[in-house]
Amino acid sequence: DQQVKQNSPSLSVQEGRISILNCDYTNSMFDYFLWYKKYPAEGPTFLISISSIKDKNEDGRFTVFLNKSAKHLSLHIVPSQPGDSAVYFCASTGTYKYIFGTGTRLKVLA
Amino acid sequence: NAGVTQTPKFQVLKTGQSMTLQCAQDMNHEYMSWYRQDPGMGLRLIHYSVGAGITDQGEVPNGYNVSRSTTEDFPLRLLSAAPSQTSVYFCASSYSISLTEAFFGQGTRLTVV
Numbered sequence: 001d002q003q004v005k006q007n008s009p010s011l012s013v014q015e016g017r018i019s020i021l022n023c024d025y026t027n028s029m030f031d032y033f034l035w036y037k038k039y040p041a042e043g044p045t046f047l048i049s050i051s052s053i054k055d056k057n058e059d060g061r062f063t064v065f066l067n068k069s070a071k072h073l074s075l076h077i078v079p080s081q082p083g084d085s086a087v088y089f090c091a092s093t094g095t096y097k098y099i100f101g102t103g104t105r106l107k108v109l110a
Numbered sequence: 111n112a113g114v115t116q117t118p119k120f121q122v123l124k125t126g127q128s129m130t131l132q133c134a135q136d137m138n139h140e141y142m143s144w145y146r147q148d149p150g151m152g153l154r155l156i157h158y159s160v161g162a163g164i165t166d167q168g169e170v171p172n173g174y175n176v177s178r179s180t181t182e183d184f185p186l187r188l189l190s191a192a193p194s195q196t197s198v199y200f201c202a203s204s205y206s207i208s209l210t211e212a213f214f215g216q217g218t219r220l221t222v223v
Binding site: 044091093 | 114141143145150151152153154155158160166168200202207208209211212213214215216217
């Protein structure tokens with residue numbers, strides 16, 4: 001049973017526009033959420049996180065929004081750049097583990 | 111500060127062979143874990159450790175063993191390789207599981223023929 005879901009396997013966006021990546025979770029006890037970026041042949045790298053006591057967290061071009069009532073979080077990238085092309089994973093921290101979604105492949109078109 | 115180091119980067123095994131994937135971190139992290147990444151499946155937890163001498167199973171532990179004799183090292187052993195274990199394996203560590211991010215190694219691409 002997938003506790004963290006990324007329903008869009010892929011997304012294409014024009015350079016300079018906004019990229020919005022979505023993630024849903026099922027367990028209302030989850031209290032910390034993370035986004036990771038992964039380039040081919042590399043390990044995932046941490047991008048941004050949010051605690052359940054917040055509904056928004058910003059870091060430069062990246063903003064994560066959390067809607068606890070809908071059990072939904074999203075990652076906004078503005079403006080999108082070709083170097084943002086990668087696979088993005090959302091994750092939550094369960095008991096003694098990180099639980100990852102299946103990933104969304106973002107392609108930013110120049 | 112090298113972070114999380116995995117060796118080897120690539121490996122081809124024959125069915126039935128055994129091998130150990132090495133993982134070491136130099137950040138004095140208590141929590142370490144192993145994941146496998148398969149197409150369309152995301153990152154699935156194999157085993158994890160919350161400190162030296164303490165390990166536990168994750169989501170897909172069958173066919174794998176781990177041990178944690180030191181804080182720094184967390185090797186993953188494949189007991190008798192099967193084609194279903196063809197995957198990319200990632201080791202990760204974090205200061206704690208609570209409210210902190212995990213740092214990943216570069217991965218080991220394993221093919222079992």
